[in-house]
Amino acid sequence: MSRITHYPEGSGRNPWFELSKYKNYKFKNISELRDDYDLIIVGAGFGGVSAAFRAAEIKPASKIALLDALPVGYFSSGRNAGIISRIQTAKPIIGRNRFSIDDQKWLLRLNRLVFDRWDAIRKQKQLDFTWRQDGLYKAVVEKNNRQDLRELALLLDRLDVEYTLYNSKETAQRLGTDFYEESLFIDESVLINPSETIRGFASALPSNVDVFENTPVAEVHKGVRPYVVLTDGSQIKAERIILTVNAFIKDFGFSHITDPVTAIHSFGALTRPLKDEELGALKGVEPWALTGTAPSSCTLRFTPDRRIFVQTDIAFATHLNINPERLSNAIPRLRTAFERRFPALKAVPFEYEYEGLIPFTVNTLPLFGEIAENIYAGTTSDGSGILRASILGNYLVDLIYKVESAELAYIKQNYHPAYLPPEPFRTVGASAFLKYKDYQAGIER
Numbered sequence: 464m465s466r467i468t469h470y471p472e473g474s475g476r477n478p479w480f481e482l483s484k485y486k487n488y489k490f491k492n493i494s495e496l497r498d499d500y501d502l503i504i505v506g507a508g509f510g511g512v513s514a515a516f517r518a519a520e521i522k523p524a525s526k527i528a529l530l531d532a533l534p535v536g537y538f539s540s541g542r543n544a545g546i547i548s549r550i551q552t553a554k555p556i557i558g559r560n561r562f563s564i565d566d567q568k569w570l571l572r573l574n575r576l577v578f579d580r581w582d583a584i585r586k587q588k589q590l591d592f593t594w595r596q597d598g599l600y601k602a603v604v605e606k607n608n609r610q611d612l613r614e615l616a617l618l619l620d621r622l623d624v625e626y627t628l629y630n631s632k633e634t635a636q637r638l639g640t641d642f643y644e645e646s647l648f649i650d651e652s653v654l655i656n657p658s659e660t661i662r663g664f665a666s667a668l669p670s671n672v673d674v675f676e677n678t679p680v681a682e683v684h685k686g687v688r689p690y691v692v693l694t695d696g697s698q699i700k701a702e703r704i705i706l707t708v709n710a711f712i713k714d715f716g717f718s719h720i721t722d723p724v725t726a727i728h729s730f731g732a733l734t735r736p737l738k739d740e741e742l743g744a745l746k747g748v749e750p751w752a753l754t755g756t757a758p759s760s761c762t763l764r765f766t767p768d769r770r771i772f773v774q775t776d777i778a779f780a781t782h783l784n785i786n787p788e789r790l791s792n793a794i795p796r797l798r799t800a801f802e803r804r805f806p807a808l809k810a811v812p813f814e815y816e817y818e819g820l821i822p823f824t825v826n827t828l829p830l831f832g833e834i835a836e837n838i839y840a841g842t843t844s845d846g847s848g849i850l851r852a853s854i855l856g857n858y859l860v861d862l863i864y865k866v867e868s869a870e871l872a873y874i875k876q877n878y879h880p881a882y883l884p885p886e887p888f889r890t891v892g893a894s895a896f897l898k899y900k901d902y903q904a905g906i907e908r
Contacts (some may be wrong), residue, residue, distance in 0.1 A: 467714050470679050471538045472784045475817030478733040478772075479541045480534070483659035484592060488666050490535065490674040496699065497673070500528045502863075503691055503701040504856075505680050507531035508540030509849050510707035510841055512665050513577065513856030516584065519669040521864050527672045528699065530691075532679035535665050539709050541658025542731070542819035543848055544762045544774055546752045547581075548599050548652035549574045550624050551847045552615065561826065564621055569873050571622055576870065577853040578653075581664070588667040592659045593767065599652035600753040602634060602643040603760075605905040611756035612647055625650065638753065639745035639765065642804040646753075654752050654764065657849065683715050685835035703863050706840040707856055710783055710822040712830065720834045723880035724842050725889065726780035727821045730793035732801070732813040737769045743807050745769075760907045761800045771808070775800045775908055779893040780820060781886070790818045796908075803906065821848065824880035831855055831878040832862065839863060844880065 480486060502518050504511045507529050515529045551574055552567055585594060603609050619626050627648045635641040637648075665674050682692035683704060690700040706712055710726035737745065745765065753763045764772035776796040778789065794816055802809050822842050824830070829851060830842040839862065841855030854874075861871050883889055 467679075467681050469711065469714050469783060470532045471709070471711060471820070473533065473538050473542070473817070474785055474787050474790045476815045477537060477542055477658060477817050478815035479545065479656045479658035480537050481815065483536065483541075483656060483662055485536075485659055485662035485666060488662055490665070490676050493675060493678060495673065496528070496675060496678075496697070497526065498697075498699055499526075500699065500701045501525035502527045502703055502705065503699060504529045504705045504707065505683070505691065506707035506709065507535045507661075507665055507674060507676065508538070508707060508709070508852060509661055510843075510852035510856035511705070512661060512668070513853040514705050514707060514860050515668050515672045516580075516664075517857045517860040518864075519672055521860060521866060523669070523671065525671060528701075529665070529668070529672055529674045530678045530680060531676045533677065535674065535676045536658035536662040539820050539848065540661045540852075542817060543657050544731070544752065544754075544764060544772065545655045545657040545660075546599055546652060546754070546762075546764075547578060547655060547849050548649060548847075549578045549850070550599075550619070550649045550651045551850065552618060566877070567618065567622060571624070573854045573870060573874075574850045577850055577857055580857070581853065584664065584667065590663045590667055592663045593654070593656050594660070595654045595750060595767065596650070596652070597654045597750045597752065598648055598650045600634070600638065600646045600648050600751060601756060602638070602646035602753050603756055604642065604644050604907050608756045608760070608905075608907060609645060612645065615756065616647060619649075635744070637748070638751060639743070639748040640804045641744075652752065654750060683838060685838050687837070689837045703837045703839065705856070705859055705863075706834075706838065707842075707852065708840075709820060709842065710780065712840055712842050717834045717838070717840075721830060721840070721842075723824050723883050724822055724830050725824070725883060725893070726783060727823060728778045728780050728785050728789070729774060729819045729821055730776045730790065730797060731772065731774040731817055731819060732794070732797045733773075733815045734771045734801075734808075734811050735814040737771070737808070737811065741808060741811060742769070755907050757907065763804065770814075771801065771805065771811075773797050773801045779890055781890045783820060785818050790816065793818070800908065821845070825883050826881035828880050829855055829878045830880050831859070831874055
């Protein structure tokens, strides 16, 4: 056990949180906090909320507490691009491709399972948030990335996944920009406001789940009857504790297991809504989302309310909370990426600019399992956070309550992050690698 001294802060203004229909939803008041629960979940992102739903399903008579240091949906769960794609492929951030076709099939199977669970909950609870199956484009310009796109198409063929390839003219018509040379479209993808979505799901948790936001945990103690200590000194006991706290897992005192988890800072911006006279080539274009094939490639969205979202520029997170100056340095790169793709919109300002945190491991495999007596943790391992986090939360509960399945057996066997060298070698090596990836991405970043 160690006392936690670093809490997520979140620099800039998170547009998805500010624009969320559930922004002002009131969760439990801290005065309603019990001193004893069957299960405590720390971290109310997609992993934590997924775990809470699963635990309430398996143990409907149990008492469950879901705690978050910040407002639900304010940090990483609400600072991504809002793309939920059932068709994600495993690709190492660093090094050679070590994933077999069986690994890819398992990931596809797990993604579809947890996606279908979220969709069923959304329909059953009649939740009112953006959930549009507008699909996802993988679009490229650079020669090496065009080759990666062809390799992706071959992989999708082997996985029996439907997709459509578009040439430059077709891509321009669909996106409203002639920047890209070709694209691959995957229909099995839903676009959301991520903050609105996770707050909406958290609001619909069963009555045996108590959700407390702005409730930071200062200590976590293992044992036969583990417990957490809040920053005000309150102690809460449980039978088991789950930690779904992003890369901040490193501050919880279990470094012998959690040390392989590290993180990258990413940066995003969202414009104000475009006026009718500004739409130009975007007039009549349906909302869309786009990613590249390289880690440093720019991610883009054209939203239903006619805003353009841009995410680019990555930096190794030696410190999990970023210096505001670094966000200021990222804004010119965000403007450049935006104006390259939409030169006619140079006069359109960003309304929101912010920084996000992406956990990763060197072999792109998550942290999963029991990290101390009756303490369990799951941490995603690349930029595909929503479904990966949901998988971890769901199957951590299955692990705790011994709900055996082929999916859990695969996860237990394979989800083991690889060794990372200590500082200062970690920062030096990772920073050099990210610069190389920037170079590889070329004008696509």
